Amino acid sequence: MIELSHVSKRFGDDIAINDISLRVPKGKFCALVGTSGCGKSTTLRMINRLIEHSEGDIILDGQAIDAYDPVKLRRRIGYVIQHTGLFPHWNVARNIGLVPRLLKWSAADVQARVEELMALLGLPVGEFAHKYPHQLSGGQAQRVGVARALAADPDIMLMDEPFGALDPITREKLQDELAKLQARLHKTVVFVTHDMDEALKLADHLVVMREGRIVQQGSPLALLQQPADAFVESMLGGLERGLKQAALTRVKDHMTSLGPTLPAHSRIPAVFTLRQALSMMLRDHSDRLTVVDQHDVPIGELSLRRLIKEAQLDKGSAHE
Numbered sequence: 001m002i003e004l005s006h007v008s009k010r011f012g013d014d015i016a017i018n019d020i021s022l023r024v025p026k027g028k029f030c031a032l033v034g035t036s037g038c039g040k041s042t043t044l045r046m047i048n049r050l051i052e053h054s055e056g057d058i059i060l061d062g063q064a065i066d067a068y069d070p071v072k073l074r075r076r077i078g079y080v081i082q083h084t085g086l087f088p089h090w091n092v093a094r095n096i097g098l099v100p101r102l103l104k105w106s107a108a109d110v111q112a113r114v115e116e117l118m119a120l121l122g123l124p125v126g127e128f129a130h131k132y133p134h135q136l137s138g139g140q141a142q143r144v145g146v147a148r149a150l151a152a153d154p155d156i157m158l159m160d161e162p163f164g165a166l167d168p169i170t171r172e173k174l175q176d177e178l179a180k181l182q183a184r185l186h187k188t189v190v191f192v193t194h195d196m197d198e199a200l201k202l203a204d205h206l207v208v209m210r211e212g213r214i215v216q217q218g219s220p221l222a223l224l225q226q227p228a229d230a231f232v233e234s235m236l237g238g239l240e241r242g243l244k245q246a247a248l249t250r251v252k253d254h255m256t257s258l259g260p261t262l263p264a265h266s267r268i269p270a271v272f273t274l275r276q277a278l279s280m281m282l283r284d285h286s287d288r289l290t291v292v293d294q295h296d297v298p299i300g301e302l303s304l305r306r307l308i309k310e311a312q313l314d315k316g317s318a319h320e
């Protein structure tokens with residue numbers, strides 16, 4: 001668990017972080033979002049002591065970070081940055097094995113771990129182990145960066161705009177892969193991004209920052225349902241907020257029981273989202289869908305009217 005309690009950071013007379021408090025339970029994914037210069041990266045770097053905080057407490061697994069040796073602390077925390085930070089004159093395998101080697105693992109253990117991680121990140125050993133960073137695409141290099149951060153199996157991962165420099169398609173693919181990886185590995189993650197859609201897709205806990213302060217934090221759905229002010233609402237996409245909310249809400253949570261009328265022609269699995277339901281209704285020109293379970297057996301229905309109400313698509317934006 002990571003806990004920040006009334007933390008501030010001053011650079012000379014300037015206050016970059018102003019009294020923030022934040023808790024990331026073990027195994028949860030926290031995204032920090034906000035406009036440029038609001039203090040996201042500083043917050044991240046205070047957690048691994050690349051930057052020392054000025055006031056307040058930062059606690060990792062019950063112990064204040066000041067009590068840890070900074071070098072040892074950084075070795076137990078994975079850190080991924082936008083431009084990978086790979087050593088250009090080291091090949092992929094050597095880059096990934098960096099921290100285990102620093103921790104004095106045996107050569108055989110390092111090699112086994114490197115191969116395991118390359119498989120996990122979709123980098124075939126035969127093809128990539130001996131390549132150098134300049135021979136990789138942006139997406140491949142970023143995968144190597146993630147593999148390197150995971151190498152010593154840290155509980156905590158800090159990720160600073162890891163996909164910021166990638167094209168939209170590669171970026172989406174890596175987001176999906178990260179979501180799958182997280183579902184398997186359950187790391188405690190703090191993830192910095194400019195991209196609200198990326199944050200909504202990945203985070204359990206969303207933190208919106210502005211000028212060194214936290215303006216609002218909570219689950220993505222809670223923020224979409226009730227943004228604290230016009231700034232948070234504009235960060236969440238204003239008029240598109242309803243659609244984003246629909247993308248986080250499952251059909252099964254809003255279907256009604258099967259009515260006496262004949263089931264609707266179009267069927268949707270209960271685990272699909274309300275946004276997918278809306279797309280299906282538009283595609284099929286229908287205002288009603290039959291909801292089916294994993295065996296394609298009808299278990300309920302969803303009407304357009306209900307979908308609009310549940311996703312609050314009828315509310316528009318209070319601040320626009």
Ligand SMILES: Nc1ncnc2c1ncn2[C@@H]1O[C@H](COP(=O)(O)OP(=O)(O)OP(=O)(O)O)[C@@H](O)[C@H]1O
Binds near residue numbers: 011
């Ligand atoms: N080493 C430093 N010395 C002085 N000021 C700094 C230093 N590092 C950051 N700052 C200032 O602290 C504030 C927060 O910067 P930070 O990099 O944390 O913002 P950010 O939200 O990550 O921005 P971006 O999204 O543009 O990367 C900025 O005003 C920045 O100029």
